[in-house]
Amino acid sequence: MSTLERDPDDGMVQVIDEEGGVVGDVPDLSEDEFVAMYRHMKLARHFDERAVSLQRQGRMGTYPPLSGQEGAQVGSAMALAEDDWMVPSYREHGAAMVRGLPLKETLLYWMGDERGSHIPEDANIFTPAVPIASQIPHATGMAWADKLKHDGETDRAFICYFGDGATSEGDFHEGLNFAGVFDTPNVFFCNNNQWAISVPRERQTASETLAQKAVAYGFEGVQIDGMDPLAVYKATAEALEKAKNPDEGERRPTLIEAVQYRFGAHTTADDPSVYREDDEVEQWKAKDPIPRLERFLRGQGVLDDDRVAEVEESVREEVADAIDAAESTVRPDPESMFEHVFAEQTPEIRRQAEEFAQLRERHGDEAFVEE
């Protein structure tokens, strides 16, 4: 039986338990892939710690931490095929790095350099959406366009990430309803990290699970342990496959609810100790996806102390290099803000850019940045 057909009353899908013991079918990954999964998660965690620290030192703007969510991000992103697309929210830099988005770009983005918004070609990632749920209809439309372009057939799927809070937005309902009606090749991946800033999951909806909302749109919904990277990988891979090659009578879209916890703040602009108890955080930290995968891989003989140390060293270097590269990037020219307002500049925008240049000329840049 496919994971996606699981009876919601049987609890969430799990492959390894909190101790790293096997409790489900382990996905068929090579040793290298297992190590890559572990390394990606370690990289995401270390990046996150450094990024929060940079923000605290005033070297970066507001930043949304992802610690605790590496299993969901890396497990799902690794399940994507090269041609598949990712439509992320603002917290999925862990998933994006798996797809090859350089760490430097993510740093530039959160340092307020608009060039960090630029996505390298072939990464197949759409720019992160910072408003809540607004990316869901886009993901539906992108998937739908692909189906239209290929006469109803498609060989790629579109995964869209959002949080538990997003499921209360109209965009969520409308985007998923539309996906059901037009049977689009989508995987709607909900990172349920329990808190929408300070509002807990149970005040977001009276539904027992978020996954069950899929029933209303006519397609499958499944709740998985989002801190179990192997369960995430397995469910996402199955959902992607179904999106591309559904069986007779099967609907392409799937809603995955990955149950997890953010260890840190919503963003560096809030203080979680105001709205949640330390005890709760500690309980969830016991489920931390990284030691959990590490214990499993040590048990399998894939990791040992030396390999772990090697991974930790290379991750530290990679993040340090990315920070150096981002901080040594020359700041963009202020006039660049007039670029990309349109695909092609209109005469009006050109004129306004010229006026702006004249103002700078006349008053000097200091006049604009005085506090």
Add this chain to the structure above:
Amino acid sequence: MSTPEQEAVGRTATMSDAMVEAVAHEMRADEEVFYMGEDVADYGGIFDSTTGLLDEFGRDRVMDVPISETAYLGAAVGAAQAGMRPIAELMFVDFFGVAMDQIYNQMAKNTYMSGGSFSVPMVLTTAVGGTYNDAAQHSQTLYGTFAHLPGMKVVAPSTAYDAKGLMHNAIRDDDPVVYMFHKRLMGIGWLPAPDGPKTPVPKEDYTIPFGKADVKREGDDVTVVTLGLHVHRALEAAEMLADEGIETEVIDLRTLKPLDRETVLESVRKTGRLVVVDEDYRSYGVTGEIISSVAEADLDSLEAVERVAVPDVPIPYSRPMEDAVIPGTDDVAEAVRSVGE
């Protein structure tokens, strides 16, 4: 109303026919163009914006969607980013509120937010305007609201000839275009159009560039700047005023974004007198923008100025009250006389 070249075409069309002809042409030429909206397939659009398209192109390219503006406008944004050229119809512009985030934060800004990685080549068609007693939530033009926000182009044709050329240009443009068609100009049986919008229209395709206003009538005494339905009301007024010896120049803006300030300025330099007529609310709108543009560029050219627009009240359902707030031909004529004194 039409130029000798247009007359030479030998056939006339309603604005609805002209729009549909352009859409059909582009759909034939480009597989990536498709049309979606509410009641656009079997019904052909409640204001005849898609008549006959379903028959020719089928349900895969002319699609009725769930009543879910956020979903289908958002899906159009996604499809456009994925390389399609969707045309998505918002049945009444008044409904923009239920999907405004998708329109002005997503459609209009995703090119910028992606640092140019993606563009959003879509057309958002929408019916605008009052004059038929449809009350406050179905009668607005909202020209100023859309033109105010960066990242989208805004067009509002007043004749069949312009409607076709602007539609071709809108579909071919690589940026999001809001195409606002006035219900009263479409040539719908139950909503009779004035005489003007039905013009000669060539069968072949042609484009009208954005940001180019059209002088619909030349005159040396007073400049009237307007758009949409009110082009025709201004022309009627100009006809009356000619009998009184006042020669009115009528400028049809045609596109609000980009805006052709040059043509307006050139005319005001000639006449010195400016009347701006708008079927949108008076404050913070097209009238203010045009007048301030002229004042900013050449204050000395302005001898007298007047604006004629809808007062800042919801548009009433009651016929006499609606007639009172939406500028009529007499209101335009009176404003022209007042600046001419």
